[in-house]
Structure formats: structure tokens, C-alpha cells
Amino acid sequence: MFSKVLTFHLVGIDAVLVDVEVDIREMGLPSFTVVGLAEGAVKESKERVKSALKNLNFNFFSKPITLNLAPADIKKDGSHFDLPIAIGLIAAAGFITKDLTDTVFVGELSLDGDLRGVNGVLPMTLSAVSSGIKNIIVPYENGQEAAIVDGINVYGFKNLSEVVGFLVGDLEGERFKIEKSQKEDDRLLYDVDFMDVKGQFLARRAAEIAASGMHNMLMIGSPGSGKTMIAKRIPTILPPMSLEESIETTKIHSVAGILKNKGRLVRERYFSSIHHTTSDIALIGGTRDARPGAISIAHNGVLFLDEFLEFKRTVLEVLRQPMEDGVITVSRANRTVTYPAKFMLVAACNPCPCGFYGDPVKQCVCSEIQVKRYRSRLSGPLMDRIDIHVHVASLNFDELSSIPNGESSETIRKRVEQVHLIQRERFKKDKIYFNSQMAEKHIKKYCQLNQDSISLLEKVNKKYHFSARSYSKILKVARTIADMDGAEGIETKHIMEAVKFRITDQWTNEL
Ligand SMILES: Nc1ncnc2c1ncn2[C@@H]1O[C@H](COP(=O)(O)OP(=O)(O)OP(=O)(O)O)[C@@H](O)[C@H]1O
Ligand SMILES: [Mg+2]
Ligand SMILES: [Zn+2]
Known part of the structure; x- marks a missing residue:
């Protein structure tokens, strides 16, 4: 039969x-x-x-x-x-x-x-x-x-x-x-909060700017300074996902087998952490068992690259396509599968081989040449794609116990949402959503500078010799800072703050 x-x-x-x-x-x-x-x-x-x-x-x-x-x-x-x-x-x-x-x-x-x-x-x-x-x-x-x-x-x-x-x-x-009420429960159930991060004004500010303009970010700091702690909390300050984003994210998590609360769509943005020892299949996904990798699991969330300098060049090359197109194509054994992979990239590394260069608490034991050699690795094609670099200084025990808790994720998220709205309005005819996505033509249109800002940039450029790429990163980040300020045009203070977040360009100049 x-x-x-x-x-x-x-x-x-x-x-x-x-x-x-x-x-x-x-x-x-x-x-x-x-x-x-x-x-x-x-x-x-x-x-x-x-x-x-x-x-x-x-x-x-x-x-x-x-x-x-x-x-x-x-x-x-x-x-x-x-x-x-x-x-x-x-x-x-x-x-x-x-x-x-x-x-x-x-x-x-x-x-x-x-x-x-x-x-x-x-x-x-x-x-x-x-x-x-x-x-x-x-x-x-x-x-x-x-x-x-x-x-x-x-x-x-x-x-x-x-x-x-x-x-x-x-x-x-x-x-x-x-129940309908459970299905439509759109509360955000994060198990961490920015409130837990004490002090760290600069890193918190960098994280908020990054989230506001969807910029990539690199944190440079000594072991235990709180880099991973801060990175984990970045998804909590990003605006809630749209229904469409929620459905797509839940589908990915379902296929990857990591769905936790099964009675509702995923509303929380995911934090996907990769290490330089992560295998290529775990990273990009495989066709053999049709599972998406860490890059896709981070879709609509944050992809965290810890020990950034240890990554092989090939892995960083793999990240290019998703960073530009928001998808990753996996080809293996005559089969090609495309997974969504639109994420915010957050990276972390130490400032020198021993990890303590510039640390206020512990002394660095590296020689000058070791530090220079280490830092020269912080250049190249992927580094060029990172908008914001920030130094994360460690807090000593007294500071950790005496400083009160910081602002809550919810408070920060509300501000970030406002800045996203400004960008949506600005780019409604441009087919992009965020300042970080601006191409040269958008920069020309939306990042016009007044005479004071032009002179300021000329002055700092004389000192640091920014590359063309760095220069446009400064303008994009300054645009986001101006939006956070509610300012129509970019002012000198916005430029000054954006320049502060190009640490590695300053290093390159010191080499
Ligand atoms: N600003 C802070 N506020 C509260 N706790 C902190 C802060 N900084 C560090 N800590 C504590 O120190 C721990 C270590 O921080 P974390 O793992 O984020 O450091 P890291 O910079 O990622 O270190 P590594 O370079 O070793 O990966 C945290 O789990 C937290 O308990
Ligand atoms: Mg860490
Ligand atoms: Zn050192």
C-alpha cells in the first residue's frame, strides 16, 4: 500500500x-x-x-x-x-x-x-x-x-x-x-542592567553613543576593568525590536536550538560572544546540520569579539559581508544557505601584552617596543571599520564599593530611542536607518560643518594625520553626538568628543 x-x-x-x-x-x-x-x-x-x-x-x-x-x-x-x-x-x-x-x-x-x-x-x-x-x-x-x-x-x-x-x-x-496576553507580552526580560556598572563615565558614554547611532565600538582596557560587563549590557539599551525583527530573531533562535521562553516571541536583543578560538562553523553556521552560527544568532543584537587582536585575519574577513550586507552566506558541499546577520559589533582588547598599560591600579611590565609592536596590530581593514574606540580604566576596590549604581538601562534606552527616531526621519528617503550607515553622499548632505568646526578638525588633523576613513568616522560619530544633543548642526563640541573616541589613530601617530 x-x-x-x-x-x-x-x-x-x-x-x-x-x-x-x-x-x-x-x-x-x-x-x-x-x-x-x-x-x-x-x-x-x-x-x-x-x-x-x-x-x-x-x-x-x-x-x-x-x-x-x-x-x-x-x-x-x-x-x-x-x-x-x-x-x-x-x-x-x-x-x-x-x-x-x-x-x-x-x-x-x-x-x-x-x-x-x-x-x-x-x-x-x-x-x-x-x-x-x-x-x-x-x-x-x-x-x-x-x-x-x-x-x-x-x-x-x-x-x-x-x-x-x-x-x-x-x-x-x-x-x-x-494566552493572547502571554503571546503579546512585550516586556523586556533582560537579566542584566546598566545600573550594575559603577563609574566608568567614558565607557558608558561611548556605549550610549554607539547604541544611538548603531556604531561599532572597541573597548581597550586592562583585565577585569569591566569590558565584558559593559558589552553584555549594550543590548539592554538598544530600542525594543519591531514585530518583524522579533519574528526573524525568534526563527533564528528556533533553528539554532537556543529558544528559551517558548511561549512568546523573542523580544530581547541577543548578546552573542565569540572568542578567537571559536571554530568557523560555530561562527558562521553550517549547512550539514543547517544551524546558524554566532554571527546570525547575534542578528538584531550585539556580536562581541573578545580579545580582538587574537583573531585570525580570515575570521575578520568573514565579518565583512555581514557588516556590509546584514547577511552571511554559507557555502559548503555544493549547498549555499543565507542567514540574516545584522548586528552591532562590539570588540574588546587589552592595551598591551601584559594588559596593564595606563592602568591606574596596576603597573604595566611591558617594554616600549613590546607596546608599540602590539599596538601596530590595531590597524588594518577591520580596524578601519570601527567607529568608536574607548579606553576602559579599571576601578580599585574602594571605588567599586563606594561609587553608587549607575543609570538604569531603561532610562538610557529611552534616550537612545529618541535618537533613533531623529535618524529615521532624516534618512526616510535614503534607504538607510542610522548615522553609522552613511555613505559619502550622505555625509556631504548631513554632516556639513561650520567654520569653527572645520578649523578645529584641521588643527587636530595636523597632529594625528587621520586617514580618509577615520575622518568620515569622526563626522558620523559627531552627527550622532549632535543628535543626542538635539542639535540641528554639528558643533565644535561634538567634533571634539568624536575625536576623543579615535584613540588608535592617535597611537598610530605615536608609533
Ligand atoms: N565598573 C564596574 N562596576 C561594577 N563591577 C565591576 C566594574 N568593573 C568591573 N567590575 C567587576 O569585575 C568583574 C570583571 O569584569 P569583566 O569581566 O567585565 O572585565 P573584563 O574587562 O572583561 O576583563 P578581561 O580582560 O579579563 O576579560 C565584573 O564581573 C564585575 O563583578
Ligand atoms: Mg572580558
Ligand atoms: Zn603591559
Whole structure:
């Protein structure tokens, strides 16, 4: 007999409908053939499904079986094919007679038939609704996630025999529903707050400027000075995400398997931290298991590069495309997948090899030549792309215990939101959103300087010899500072502050 069961295949963060077709013939030698470009994990499905079905006393493996996954022209991968394959087999063997054309199945099976949660259930459910499918059957632990989506009946089960019981009418089945109030809860549930950062006026100011104009930022400071602490709090001062951004972010987190609060869309901007030892796959994502990497997980949030100077040039090259286009394209084994990757880049490094150059508390033990050599690495193509550099000085124990808490994230976020609104209005015809995205023509139009500012820039330029790139960074950052000030034009004080955040240009000059 023949059966057809619906499921999905993930392409990037979108789900494509797949037909699982099973044909069990009455005559012939036992065989189990899979066709239709099944890749690694799907091939393994065969063994898991066989074992799970045998444990439920379904014994039709003495017959010739053909399994086809259609459309045949896309490679399919993922353990979530287990459940639709198992149901297809049971239906083809004649044990399920119910019409399955308006139901989609997703789930991994253990060898004894338990259903295990899988990644990517949210995009699959969204895709099911837009394909007009009425029901989705998922592992119990994915029920909440699927139920975020309206317009479809979501059933969650703990094992295969429950699913079969439901399909033959022996079992009611648990329908997942989430209260509207929970779905629409748009409170921001961050577990850190800028309030926790004491003192650090300069670094806090740099972070607020960066968030206000969506500028990239580098923090230079000694170990323990609070760089990571500050970076982690930058997502909390960025404005709340739009609904569209929330949906896209939640889809990425679903596919990456990092969704935490499954009954609601992700509202919080993510902090994704990478280290120079992070593997390329963890960084950019892989096509083998269709998982987005740290760069995409940071979509609409912050990508933090700790120990910035230790990164290989190739990794920094990889960051160019997302920094310019907001997407990352992963090509591997004849397959190309594109993941969204629009993030704010925040980096951190020490000021010298020992880490304590310029530290008010601990003495640096490096020689002058060591410091110079170290600093010469802070140049080059990626460095040119960083708008704001700030020195983070460490606080001593007395300061840490006596200084009161700083301003809260909410207070800062409200100011940042205002500055974003100013930019949205300014750029409404320009197809950009933020000062950091300005091209030369926008800079000419929106960063006109008065005579005083021109003279000031000429004066500092004589001292530091800014490159053309640095020069336009100064103008962009000054534009943001002027916006924060509510000023129509850029004034000398705005330029002066922007110049203060080009520390490494000043170093280059000292070399
Ligand atoms: N300004 C501050 N206010 C409150 N606590 C602070 C501050 N600066 C540092 N701390 C404390 O010191 C700890 C270490 O800070 P953090 O890990 O952010 O330093 P770091 O600059 O990233 O160091 P490293 O270079 O070693 O990565 C923090 O977890 C926090 O407890
Ligand atoms: Mg750190
Ligand atoms: Zn040192």
C-alpha cells in the first residue's frame, strides 16, 4: 500500500514543505530503500524508525519498502524526519486510515519510540500556516513554541504510540494553546542592567553613543576593568525590536536550538560572544546540520569579539559581508544557505601584552617596543571599520564599593530611542536607518560643518594625520553626538568628543 505524509525541510531559517511517500509491497524480498536526496541525518532516521516501530510491535520490515522524499531536487537533512517517516510507514501498512492531507508531522524518535524535541519548529509552523495546513503534530517539548503561531491546531506528544493512538481515535491528544496576553507580552526580560556598572563615565558614554547611532565600538582596557560587563549590557539599551525583527530573531533562535521562553516571541536583543578560538562553523553556521552560527544568532543584537587582536585575519574577513550586507552566506558541499546577520559589533582588547598599560591600579611590565609592536596590530581593514574606540580604566576596590549604581538601562534606552527616531526621519528617503550607515553622499548632505568646526578638525588633523576613513568616522560619530544633543548642526563640541573616541589613530601617530 501507499501513503503520503507531510513534513518540512529547513533552508536557512525558512521551512519548505516535503512529502514523505511510502510504498510497501506485499510480494518480494525484504528491503528498505530511501530515495529523494536524503542526507546524513535522514539516512540515520531509517534505523531509529525501524527500531522504534519494532518496539511498538509493528512488523512489516519483512516486505519490500520504498521511501521517497519529494521534491527530489533538494537535499534533505535533520532528525525531525523520524516522526513523518514512522507515520508514513504505519499508514502504508494500513494501520492508520485517517486522512492525513491537512496535518504536518515533525519530531525525532528515540530507539524505544519516545519523541524528542527538534530545532526549527517555529519556522515550520509559520510555513504550515501559510501553506493552509490545519494541524501540526510535534514533540511535547516543542508544543509551546509551535503554539506561538496563530491559525493552526498544535498537538504535542511524548511518544510515537500516543501519536498513533491519536490518529486512530483512541486518544484525545493535548492541544497547545497560549494566552493572547502571554503571546503579546512585550516586556523586556533582560537579566542584566546598566545600573550594575559603577563609574566608568567614558565607557558608558561611548556605549550610549554607539547604541544611538548603531556604531561599532572597541573597548581597550586592562583585565577585569569591566569590558565584558559593559558589552553584555549594550543590548539592554538598544530600542525594543519591531514585530518583524522579533519574528526573524525568534526563527533564528528556533533553528539554532537556543529558544528559551517558548511561549512568546523573542523580544530581547541577543548578546552573542565569540572568542578567537571559536571554530568557523560555530561562527558562521553550517549547512550539514543547517544551524546558524554566532554571527546570525547575534542578528538584531550585539556580536562581541573578545580579545580582538587574537583573531585570525580570515575570521575578520568573514565579518565583512555581514557588516556590509546584514547577511552571511554559507557555502559548503555544493549547498549555499543565507542567514540574516545584522548586528552591532562590539570588540574588546587589552592595551598591551601584559594588559596593564595606563592602568591606574596596576603597573604595566611591558617594554616600549613590546607596546608599540602590539599596538601596530590595531590597524588594518577591520580596524578601519570601527567607529568608536574607548579606553576602559579599571576601578580599585574602594571605588567599586563606594561609587553608587549607575543609570538604569531603561532610562538610557529611552534616550537612545529618541535618537533613533531623529535618524529615521532624516534618512526616510535614503534607504538607510542610522548615522553609522552613511555613505559619502550622505555625509556631504548631513554632516556639513561650520567654520569653527572645520578649523578645529584641521588643527587636530595636523597632529594625528587621520586617514580618509577615520575622518568620515569622526563626522558620523559627531552627527550622532549632535543628535543626542538635539542639535540641528554639528558643533565644535561634538567634533571634539568624536575625536576623543579615535584613540588608535592617535597611537598610530605615536608609533
Ligand atoms: N565598573 C564596574 N562596576 C561594577 N563591577 C565591576 C566594574 N568593573 C568591573 N567590575 C567587576 O569585575 C568583574 C570583571 O569584569 P569583566 O569581566 O567585565 O572585565 P573584563 O574587562 O572583561 O576583563 P578581561 O580582560 O579579563 O576579560 C565584573 O564581573 C564585575 O563583578
Ligand atoms: Mg572580558
Ligand atoms: Zn603591559
